[in-house]
Each structure stands twice: as C-alpha cells, then as structure tokens.
Amino acid sequence: MNPRDPLGVAVVGTGKMGADHVRRIQDVVNGARVSAVVDVDAERAKRIASGIEGCTAYTDPAAAMAAADVDAVLIASPGPAHEAALLTAFEHDLPVLCEKPLTPDAASALRVMEAEVRLGHRRVQVGFMRRYDAEYMKLKSLLGTGQLGRPLMLHNRHRNAASPPFFTSSMLISDSVAHETDVTRWLLGHEITAVQVLRPRPSASAPDDLQDPQFVVFETDGGAIVDVEMFVNCGFGYQVQAEVVCERGTARIGDGHAMVTNMAGRWGGTIAQDFVERFADAYDRELQTWVDATRRGEVTGPSVWDGYAAAAVCEAGVRALEDGVRVEVELVERPEFYL
Amino acid sequence: MNPRDPLGVAVVGTGKMGADHVRRIQDVVNGARVSAVVDVDAERAKRIASGIEGCTAYTDPAAAMAAADVDAVLIASPGPAHEAALLTAFEHDLPVLCEKPLTPDAASALRVMEAEVRLGHRRVQVGFMRRYDAEYMKLKSLLGTGQLGRPLMLHNRHRNAASPPFFTSSMLISDSVAHETDVTRWLLGHEITAVQVLRPRPSASAPDDLQDPQFVVFETDGGAIVDVEMFVNCGFGYQVQAEVVCERGTARIGDGHAMVTNMAGRWGGTIAQDFVERFADAYDRELQTWVDATRRGEVTGPSVWDGYAAAAVCEAGVRALEDGVRVEVELVERPEFYL
C-alpha cells in the first residue's frame, strides 16, 4: 500500500464489538477505512458493507484476507474462532488487531505464538485496551519515573452493575479478571506465578448459582502481591480502580470524579454504567495507535506473548476457583522473539 | 476562686443556644460547671436549674452575677439584651463569653467597647466559633506559614437547607454573612473597607419576599477581594466552604468528604443538615478554650473590637443590599487597647 492511503481494514466478526470497531474506523479514526467485513451471517455482513463505500462483505475470513484492498485485519469474532483467523492472517502476512482473549486457552495461544515466531516478525496486537486508557497510562508513566520506588502491592476493583444471563462463575476469571492479569503484568513488568481465588458468600443480588463476588490474589515473580475484587452484580455501576503501593508512596486511579454535584442532601457524582462509557476513549486511542503503527510498518502494544500469559493465568485461576486452592502458573520459557 | 475548682458559670438566656451551652458545660467541657441560669421565663430557668447540682435559677442577670458561686458569664440571650448584660458583667468584673452578635448594631457595640476600655482590661470573648473549627484552624495555620504568599482573594460559600419563617432579606447579611465578616478579618488579618451586595433573581425555593441568594463582595484594607455566596434555601443541606487564593497557591476547606459511598449509580457522601452538626466540635472547642483561658486568668479569642467591626460591616452590608450600591465601611480608630 501507499503509506499515504488509508489503511484498508478487514473486520472479522460484526457482533456488538465488531460493529463498534467498524463505526470507529469509519467515523473516528484517522487514516483507515473498512474495506471488508466478514461474518458467518452473510446478511449481516452485507447490510453493514452496503453502508460503506468500497467495502465488500465476506463470510470466509480467508477470502477477505486475500483481497487486494485489505491491508490489515481486526479480529472481533468469538474467541474460539480466533486461532484459525490468526493463522490465516499469518499466511497473508497481514498485521492484526485481535480482540481479547487472544484464544480461549493457553494451549491454543501457544500454537499461535509458535506460528508467529515461525513467521519471523511480530504481526499481532492483542486488544487489551486498558493500556490505552488515560488514567492507566498516567499510572504506568508515574511508575516509570521511579519516584515511588519499587511496586510492592497492587489493589484492583473491577465492578459491573449486573452480569449477563449466560455468565458463569469461571467467566468472572476468564472474561473479567483477564483484564487485571494484563494490567498486572504491564504495570508492574512482572509475570504472575500463582493464583488464589477466595469466595465470599455470594451476593443476594447475584443469580443463584453464580459465585459473585470473587476475591483473587496473584503472586508475581517480582515479589508483588496483587489483589482483585471482582464483583459483577454490584448494582451501582461499572467501576474499575487500581492502587499501586510502592516503597515510597502509592498511586490510585479510577475514582472518576470529574463533576461533583450537591443535591438532595448528598454531594458526589455519577458512576459509569458500562465499559463502553468508561473506556470509550481507550478504544479510540487503541485503534488509532494500531492504525498509525501499522501504517509506519510497526507492531506495538500487547503481543501474542501477553495474550498467552493472560490465558495461562486465567486457566490457573479457574482451577483455583474450582478447587479452592492456590495454583501455580506454569509458563513456557519466553521466546527471545518477544523480549 | 481556687484555680483548681471548676469555673462557676452563669448562663444568661436558656433558649436553644443557651440550653445547648448548659449541656456542653455540664457534660462535655472539663473544668467548669453551671452555677446559675438566667431567663426572663422563670419557670424555664427553674426547670433547667433543678437538674443540675448546685445551680440556682434567676430572672435577673444582675442578681446572678452578684452571686458568690458565679465566676464567669456566658451570654446567650437575644442580641438586643446583650449590651445591658455585658455592662453588668463589667460592673462585677466578670469574664464573659458573649454569643454573636456582640450587639445588634455598631453604635451599641461601640458603647460596650468604650466600657471595656474604661474597665482597663479585656473581659469579653465574642462567640465567633468558626475560629475554633478544625478546618478553619488548619487554613489559618497554613496562611501563617507564609508558604502560599500573601492572600489576594477569598471565596466563601454559606448555604443553609432552608431558612426559618421569620428570616428577612437583611438577616442574610446581619445574621449569616456576619460569620464571613469575622472569617475574613481573622483569616486575612485585614479590615473590611467596602461592601457590595449583588442580587440574583430569587430562587423559586425561597419564600416570596426573601432576596435569596445574595452575592456579597468585600474589599479589604490589605487589598484583598472577598466574595460570599449566601444562600439560605439551597435545599440540599448546610455547607460552609472557603478558598483562599494567595500569590503562590490556594487552599480550600469545607468539602467534608469523610465517607464516600458508591450506591445506586452515584458515588459521594452526605451533607450536614445544619450548623449544629457541622460545627459541633467547634462549639465544644470554643467553650473549652474559654474555660481554660479564664481559669488561667486570661482572655483570648475574638474581642469586642472584632464584635464591633462585624457589626459595622453588617450595617454597611444591609445598606448595600437595600440601596443596590457599593457602601464604604466607616470604623472608629482602633483603640491601642485592642492591638
């Protein structure tokens, strides 16, 4: 492609997330356009494509990736479909932004990793969008200055107003705490070595057989202790907070106190109601960063290694939840390729 | 009196404020007891005295002040009765804690001042209790360090949930902004030289003929500009805030964010509902400080000069409100006695 032309992106999967990325590429992001949409539901793909000039609908990701006007791929299909789509993208040597999870388990993530290593250069950015949230970025940047000394502990709160009906106890780990696995690894620069899941008596507001909330404790190879309060039926809103405790100080994000009102005997403000509201800017920045890097011929952001490590930690976490014990995380040796 | 004995206090006036001071002396403050209560309502005085060992009821302040077991006087009667009570206390050379206002107008305050000067030593502490509030004390102390440089502006908010039925437009100045006149003079160490009162369109929540809110602007002899939002029917609670703007920084008190909740889509906390709740500790500290100083034979705290200056500013303020113009404040020369 001519580096001055907009990046032609094939969006694979046009569910809620994929459709939102289509909108983002067309209306928000600079320097890209949707040149292909792929969905097993042919009607759905056609309907979306028809509203976009120069956009073709496909049902087969491989066909889309073979098209001349496709320069890059955004994978937003369900997790189990990711591995195949990634391997196809590798065949075409196309840059990929792959929504989290990279794949649903560590074994498949490992196969993707081996394939990318064989390809010989990084092609994949994994969609851990919290790395692009302004507050997390400030926190990371403050830690980087060394002013606070070495991090010793990280306290996380991850609260949803209510869980969708299909949510299971293990999905609190694999879908939700998954974000904190990446936050922990990225903020601290440590690998997670062990996981425990403590189980408070479930909230009366949670569905009958859901273990909600859960209190998760990570240990890291840098000697930090990390806790995550994971509560998907807290009732009052969507709230993500993090406090890093270092040798000489602490830093906290997520209070979200932009506007303060006095009203009816109370001071305070509103709480975001979902991740779309809370992380809208992070998604925009993630995609813009990916487009800019891709047009420069670079790959930045969370790597396949990060996706693999998250999958391995979540697997250990689900076992810790089910067996009620501390579970050690076993990672393969990190390929030099990802250092 | 033997300095180790508790201070015998005559409480003059046993309305809401006086009765609360009786309770405070008996149950909270160390080193004092109520030895006399005075009220024109003889039954009321007797009822209160009967619950306190060694306490006598009076209807005449002069009789109480002549009693052997009265070492000091707390005046909590209505403002118009203050002058006579103060002059009587001077005759008996008794230390006085006089609730604000010292007297209802500058002329009578001036007469009290002249009498105290004639007496030759300070006897009166005026009840501007904000000087004893922990937050105002912190603010004063920070200004005293000089870290922020010279004060240039002072922004005040003074909000009540709802005004009592007898409240008039001029009472917003003479009863309520009266506190900010003292706060301004004490925090900044300046005298107030001019007053303006701006009149927003009255709130629909205010009684029909009440000019509420009012926005008051003071100029001071130290070159500071001070504004006061005075709003007695704000609906949501009792809230007193102050921000001093200095050459190198600002400091703000009054947010009152002790406990933060997340609930029903909102984060935040409760707002005090009246001054009793907001300033309970300040009243306790004021009275304890007065008792301690009195037992040491000292007079500290706001002086008759402070009471006079407040009265003069409020008089000017009421004229500024009524005439809609800037009014200069005329003070007599400050007696050396009060320097």
Added chain:
Amino acid sequence: MNPRDPLGVAVVGTGKMGADHVRRIQDVVNGARVSAVVDVDAERAKRIASGIEGCTAYTDPAAAMAAADVDAVLIASPGPAHEAALLTAFEHDLPVLCEKPLTPDAASALRVMEAEVRLGHRRVQVGFMRRYDAEYMKLKSLLGTGQLGRPLMLHNRHRNAASPPFFTSSMLISDSVAHETDVTRWLLGHEITAVQVLRPRPSASAPDDLQDPQFVVFETDGGAIVDVEMFVNCGFGYQVQAEVVCERGTARIGDGHAMVTNMAGRWGGTIAQDFVERFADAYDRELQTWVDATRRGEVTGPSVWDGYAAAAVCEAGVRALEDGVRVEVELVERPEFYL
C-alpha cells in the same frame, strides 16, 4: 465535493495554534485533510505544505480559498486579520472554523455578522472550544435535565501558571475572560447585561504593571450573577473550574482528580500546566465535530452572534477594568437569523 471524500481544509495562519490544527487535521481527525496552508511568511507556509501530500502553500488567503481542492477554511491567524479572511470566505461561500476571538472588537464583529446575514445562511463556527470539553458538556447536559432547577449563580476560576511577557491588564479580559463570557452565555442561555472588574492588590508574582489577579462580576438578563477569578500568574498550573448554583443544587467541574498519589507526607495529584494539556481532547472534539457537520452540509457550534456578544462583553469589561465602575453591555438586537 463528493461527501465521501475527505474535506479539503485551508488553514489560514500557521503560528502555534494553526500548526497544531494542521497536525490535528492530518493525524487525529477523521474525514479531512489539509489541502492548503496560508501564511504571510511564505517560507513557513512552504515548509509546512511540503510535509503534506497534496497540500499547497499560499501567502494570500483569497488565493487559497479560490483553489478547487479547498472545501472549507480554518482561520488561525491573529485576530485583526480575521475580518478580512471571513469576508473572503463568504465570497466563496466556504464553511469556516474561526479561532477565537471572532474579531478584536464588537464593531468589526458586527460587520461580519451583517455579512453572514446577507449571505443568507450560516457559514461560521467560532472556536470557543470549551463547549467541546467533556466536563463542560456534562455540566451543560445536567443543567438541561432541569434536575437542579434554574441557575442562579455561576462561579468560575481561570488560572494560568504564568503570563507571557506581552500580556497587558486588559488582555486578562479580552483574551482570557473571553472564554468565561462564552461559557456563561452557553451554559446559562442568558445574555450578559453588565460587567464589573474588581482589582485585588496585584500579586508579587505578577509583572510590575500587570493588574493580576482580577475578579470579574457579570449580571445576566436571566437574573444570574456570575463571578470569574482571573489569575494569570498563580504559579501552580493551569486550572479552569466552574460551579453552577441552582435552585435545588449545585454542580462543579474542573477538579481534575484522575490520579491520586500518597507521597512525601501529602495526598493529591498533579495540575495541568497549560491549556494544551487541559483542553487537548476539547480541541480534537471541536475539530471533528466541525468536519463531520461540514461534510453533512450543516453549521453547528458557536455562531457569529456568539462571537459578537463575547466581543461586546469584553469591550465593556475592559472599560470596567480601566474606569473601576460597573459598565452595562449594549448589544444590537439579535437577528432572527441567529435564533
């Protein structure tokens, strides 16, 4: 233009602000490109144009506006040059985003207004970017719900760390408070009817002959009282805050408490150091909104009437500052065209 093609924008004036808008159009905003840059400094224009594909350098705005690939104009030249550039844009019937001030005085703003009315349709959006700041937008939206009742007062703080060397006392009004004139009019939906400027003793941190800070009071035709603390050498950072006081509650923005640290005996966070940091997102959103509306053939945002009203209030404000009196604001009757 084909509505699917990117909007070709001529950027007139390539100083600090103009150059930043060039970057924004090229790298951030979706759906636009810089097709022309205009600067009296031909070398400067050429240097910028040479880095952008399909961009031509001009020294004469009229020449740029006549070019076939120019669909819209962004005026970022010094204020005195705006009138001529706007009138030229009207000749070519081009949509314009004009940086504030619309023009340096009310008389010239009026001429622009008359020209646009003659043109028969709105062409100009004035660059009051605070309307695009997320916090101000939240505040506006809350007021719109009516939950708080009618607005009675608006308290503003506008602080800069330090003023540039060329800054004069009247520029605190015409350059800085100019923003609050628009904020007042937009948030409250009132016109400003009178201005006073109170002058605290200048800060020792301010240059010798600069009246800094200033305390400005507006009255509005809706009966609100508005105060603005304007302090351009506050030393500690760039801080913009606003609190609206309504009949049933208040709302405040601008605390900016995203990240809280505990460090060295203090809790708290950092303060933005300039408007670029504080309002970066607002500029992005302003430009994206303009591009989107323009491509749809619409004109939204602050109008020439808003630019004129701001100019008239600032003129009155400068007189109020110089003469030390309350000055009434005289506006021409609002043309139906701008209702």
Added chain:
Amino acid sequence: MNPRDPLGVAVVGTGKMGADHVRRIQDVVNGARVSAVVDVDAERAKRIASGIEGCTAYTDPAAAMAAADVDAVLIASPGPAHEAALLTAFEHDLPVLCEKPLTPDAASALRVMEAEVRLGHRRVQVGFMRRYDAEYMKLKSLLGTGQLGRPLMLHNRHRNAASPPFFTSSMLISDSVAHETDVTRWLLGHEITAVQVLRPRPSASAPDDLQDPQFVVFETDGGAIVDVEMFVNCGFGYQVQAEVVCERGTARIGDGHAMVTNMAGRWGGTIAQDFVERFADAYDRELQTWVDATRRGEVTGPSVWDGYAAAAVCEAGVRALEDGVRVEVELVERPEFYL
C-alpha cells in the same frame, strides 16, 4: 461514690500512652480526675502525681486500687502486666478501661474472661479506640441501616510512616493488624475463622530483617473476605482506610480530605503523621464515653470477649506469617455472659 462527684481514676502505667491518658482525664474529659498514678518507676509516678491536686503516687497497682478515692482503673502498662492488674481490679470490683491488647495471648485472655464471668458482671472495656473514631462510627451506622445490603468484603489499609527500631515481623500482626481484627469483628458483626498472611518482597525502606509490608486475608463466619494491607514503613505518613463492599453498594472512609491546596504544580493535602494526630478525637471520645458510662454504673464498649477474640486471631495470624499457610482460628464457645 456520689454520682455527681468526679470519677477518681487510678492510671496504671505512665509511659507515653498512660501519661497521655492522665492529661486527657485532667484537661479534656468531663467528670473524672486522676486520683492515683501507678508506675514501677517510683520517681516517675511521684513526678506526675505532684502536678495534680489530690493525686497519690504508687508503685503497686493493688495498693492504688485499695485506696478510698479510687473509683475506676485505667490500665496502660505493658501488655504482659495486664492480666495481674485486671485480676486485682476484679478483686476490688472496680470498672476498668484496659488499653489494647487485653493480654498478649489467647490463653491469658481466656483466664481474664473466666475471672470476669465468675465475678458475675462486666467490668472491663478494652481500648479498641477505632470504635470511637467519627469516620468508623459513620461507617458502622451506615451498615446498620441496611441500605447497602449484607457486607461481602472489607478492604483495609493500615500504613505507618516508619516503624520503631524494636518492631518485629510478628508485631505487624499482633500490634498493628490487631486493630483490624477488632474493626472486622465490630463492623461486620462476624467472627474471624481463618487467616492467611501473604508476603510481598520487603520494601527497601524497611529494616533488613522486617517482613514489611504484609498482606493479610481473613475469612469470617458470616462468609465475608477481609483483606488488610499492613505497611509500617510506607514513608509518607499514617493512613488508615477501610472500604466495605456490600450487596448493593460500598462505603469508604479514611481519605481525610479536609483541606485541599493547589501549590507548586500539585493539588492535594497533608497526611497525618501518626496515630496520635489521626485518632486524637477517638481517644478523647473513648475516654469520655467510658467515664460517662462508669458514672451511670454501666459497662459499654469492647468487652473481654472482644479482647480474647483479637488475641486468638493474632496468634493464628503470627503462625500464618511464620509458616506461610492458611491457619484456622479456634475460639472457645462464646459465654452467654458476653452475648
């Protein structure tokens, strides 16, 4: 004693804590006086007694408790001396305020409990003063309303600027987390059933062989999970925070944001430097409450059972720290006497 006379208190132990209580009784608290001070250091006891009218110095607690003018006992001697002093007080049937810990281990606490049960009525209030802190009281009161639903989790932070030289790793549990054991039991109304202590890599700011910080996790019989960050060399101050997570909301105390400054590029405030500053009011209120209840012939506040339970949990905690495992807490059956 005549209920109108001040309570004559014997203060046993006149170290830092005991001397402060002497001052509090003499200068702050209403209705009590120090009639005896006891210290093994006879000179020290005499020096303190000589400054107080009607106060006798003793070296033997039993002699003091036998004195006619001693109505109640405040035990502030080192923990190992508490058991003997308590048993002696029981012989004289005197009301006791006993500083925490009740005794240094569960076995001795149990003996005290059995003795009080034999005595047949409650005599002891244990000095868990956080129950008298205004913020904790608000939190307890909010939980009591049931608005937030049942408590599921409790997050605690307990930070000291620096630890004294004699501090050992197990004292982080037995001296410091001891407070959170009581807070947990009192706030939630649950008993603690198991303890884990996780050990982050020690801070470089901590002394060489001190395991600091520690991350403690409690399980309770009400199904709650409680975590405590215990960090005694955090460097920046003394900070105690608690957040209760309930079924329908959360509540947090301890931010301590009374005064907010803008200064040198930062907004924020100061952090208390020790527990004396942070909990001064709680100590005053604790003592006043004890004096008032004692004069009414009542015993309120934390009981010997509470002291015993705290000792048992801390013992389990120390084992959990040393062995690196989860330790279950074994309590004797709660005597009906303490229900």
